[in-house]
Amino acid sequence: MPGNRAVAYKEPGVVEVIDTDYPTFELKDGPGVNPANVGRKVPHGVILKTVATNICGSDQHMVRGRTTAPANLVLGHEITGEVVEVGPDVEFIEVGDIVSVPFNISCGRCRNCKVLKTGICLNVNPDRPGSAYGYVDMGGWVGGQAEYVLVPYADWNLLKFPDRDQALEKIMDLTMLSDIFPTGFHGAVTAGVGVGSTVYVAGAGPVGLAAAMGAQLLGAAVVIVGDMNEDRLAQARTFGCETVNVGEGPLQDQIEQILGVPEVDSGIDAVGFEARGHGKDADHEAPATVLNSLMDITTAGGSLGIPGLYVTGDPGAVDESAKKGSLSLSLGTGWAKSLSFATGQCPVMKYNRQLMMAILHDKAPIAKAVNAKAISLEDAPRGYAEFDAGAATKFVLNPNGYLTD
The missing domain is CATH 3.90.180.10 (Medium-chain alcohol dehydrogenases, catalytic domain)
Known part of the structure; x- marks a missing residue:
């Protein structure tokens, strides 16, 4: 043996x-x-x-x-x-x-x-x-x-x-x-991506890049990938994605510069529970940032796919609530905009x-x-x-x- x-x-x-x-x-x-x-x-x-x-x-x-x-x-x-x-x-x-x-x-x-x-x-x-x-x-x-x-x-x-x-x-x-390929694709499917969709993918790691390619396979018109890592953003551009650096200014403004409007049809969270703040807050961890920003920039009636990992036990979290997976979500925003959410393992x-x-x-x-x-x-x-x-x-x-x- x-x-x-x-x-x-x-x-x-x-x-x-x-x-x-x-x-x-x-x-x-x-x-x-x-x-x-x-x-x-x-x-x-x-x-x-x-x-x-x-x-x-x-x-x-x-x-x-x-x-x-x-x-x-x-x-x-x-x-x-x-x-x-x-x-x-x-x-x-x-x-x-x-x-x-x-x-x-x-x-x-x-x-x-x-x-x-x-x-x-x-x-x-x-x-x-x-x-x-x-x-x-x-x-x-x-x-x-x-x-x-x-x-x-x-x-x-x-x-x-x-x-x-x-x-x-x-x-x-x-x-x-x-x-990662099915997981990213699942994020795009559950975000409702289809022919002609505009899509924002939070995170340019491998799952985020797989989600971007998945969105392209599903017929998206524009796929925007956001991150703070310039090397990873450059990798996203190699196969036709638009990119934004979320450490350099308000996300909605950067999306508007690309699309002419400050919102997208579909949002995908490929970051998960170790998310950091955006813009001036990018220097510290803020685990609800990605989910809240996706609700802000996804059009009313749109969908969020959440393949990014969230856990119920995080010893290194920034506060006691986050250590149990309890995040400060603006659920009222999601409700007011009639957004759909899909989470969990692909x-x-x-x-x-x-x-x-x-x-x-x-x-x-x-x-x-x-x-x-x-x-x-x-x-x-x-x-x-x-x-x-x-x-x-x-x-x-x-x-x-x-x-x-």
């Missing part, structure tokens, strides 16, 4: 590559594993040899110490892999298949899964609906920033790529199907096959849009540090040498 190496959270600001157990078809006790899941049998699962596994902004929240993640939690929920072992109950997935793994773990059997609300599966996390690999309070399924990883309910969860050679040729694009399976087809047929160069860069598993600590410092890069880990460029 081979060994296994994985990226683990150690303490705020520190990740390390560690030796860890090779996966088995049973959940073992370990950091973050829900006690009710210890000993859970997984005959419906497969073991993957990881082809690519990405560093995500959601991981970064944990690494900054902004969640209750325990030390030694193995990270990673953006996984693409090759099947090397199948459990006895697996019927359709075979050894050798190259597959994308939705970050949200779902059973395919509960009432929510049956209507593709896979982000809130009822059977995979004993504490609450919804689960994910390598994430705090998500049931304790081991993360995939590793050489090998266990995936449960394989026939249901896995998206098999139709041609191995084609998949490996486009793997830097296809690895985005596990999370149900990846609702979109991943369609987006796969767009990638395979050269309609969605998502890796180029997010400036994807492959690095070794051992370089993961450097990738985390550079991403945290604001690099306009989506770091893709290459644990087993499948990625050649």
Whole structure:
């Protein structure tokens, strides 16, 4: 049996590559594993040899110490892999298949899964609906920033790529199907983006850029991306987005300079709970800023898509309310303007096959849009540090040498 190496959270600001157990078809006790899941049998699962596994902004929240993640939690929920072992109950997935793994773990059997609300599966996390690999309070399924990883309910969860050679040729694009591309696209869909829409995306990190590309796929006339990081804003402009620096003046004024009016049809929050103030307040954290600004600049009757992460436990929050996820929202503004809101995990399976087809047929160069860069598993600590410092890069880990460029 081979060994296994994985990226683990150690303490705020520190990740390390560690030796860890090779996966088995049973959940073992370990950091973050829900006690009710210890000993859970997984005959419906497969073991993957990881082809690519990405560093995500959601991981970064944990690494900054902004969640209750325990030390030694193995990270990673953006996984693409090759099947090397199948459990006895697996019927359709075979050894050798190259597959994308939705970050949200779902059973395919509960009432929510049956209507593709896979982000809130009822059977995979004993504490609450919804689960994910390598994430705090998500049931304790081991993360995939590793050489090998266990995936449960394989026939249901896995998206098999139709041609191995084609998949490996486009793997830097296809690895985005596990999370950020569907998540960004979901933000655009739930924001009501359609042909001719004007769209504002808050945040030019990878999810924000994926949301911008998603809005373009849906037919948006103008996509404006806002951030304070000039390198990330420059990356947004490489594929046709307009940009605003929210540290340089009122957002409505900057939007009006682009559109002629100070509002957009659709707003997308790709920032989440570590938002900072805008304009003169940009030097400090203000977690409700993005949501309130989106309500201000979205037209009456419009919609807000909120793929950005918000949590119920943030030890590093600016005040006691925010530590519990309670923010000072101007809900009256949303009510007065009849705005619609959509929040929560993206149900990846609702979109991943369609987006796969767009990638395979050269309609969605998502890796180029997010400036994807492959690095070794051992370089993961450097990738985390550079991403945290604001690099306009989506770091893709290459644990087993499948990625050649």
